[in-house]
Amino acid sequence: MAACWLTVSLIGEDTVGAKGDSLSKTATAEETQAPEPFETDGTITLTDVGxxxxxxxxxxxxxxxxxxxxxxxxxxxxxxxxxVATSSLGLGEKTEAGCTFSFTVAEITPGSKFYTVEVSHRGGLTQTEEELRAGALEFTLGD
Incomplete structure (x- = not known):
């Protein structure tokens, strides 16, 4: 009977492993929560247009x-x-630099060493996660 009580009383509490390591039966919410997706923004400017x-x-x-x-x-x-994420260009607007389109990409999956952002098939801009989180990416096409 005493062995049964001891087993029941240990459920949900820390137990000690073979080498004396403390093993927890339940992880904290912080340990089990996946990193939150993030977003970035930027522009692409066509210098020869407009x-x-x-x-x-x-x-x-x-x-x-x-x-x-x-x-x-x-x-x-x-x-x-x-x-890991997609979006689309907003309306183009004539600026001093040319025709500028803005974009925001949301729900980017975190955790990669780097990311590549590509508009259409024009080649990508490679950034670290920190750089991508900062946003304000700038693409330029034209002379």
Whole structure:
């Protein structure tokens, strides 16, 4: 009977392993909680587009840049090349620099050594997680 009581009283408490290590039956909430996804933002500017427009007017990619427009996909991949988040470009706006599109990518899976952000098929910008969390990424296409 005493052995039964001892077994029941140990359930849910720390137990001692063979080498005297303390083993916990329950992990704390902090240990079991996965890291929270994060977001980043940035812009892509087409320097050769919008010369005939006034600043602030809507614009879009033309000619060789026709793939850069409202809704163009933005992909984020991790160090293994796995797609971890996607988004799309906002409306283009004529700026002093050209035609600028902004984007925000949310729900990026944390924990990779680096990430690559790619707009359309234009090649990626590689960043550490810390850099990506800081946001304000800037892509430029054109001369």
């Amino acid at each position: 010369a005939d427009l006034e600043d602030g007017e809507p614009c879009s990619g033309t000619g060789g840049y026709s793939d850069i427009d409202f809704g163009t996909q933005v992909n984020v991949t991790d160090a293994a090349g796995t797609l």
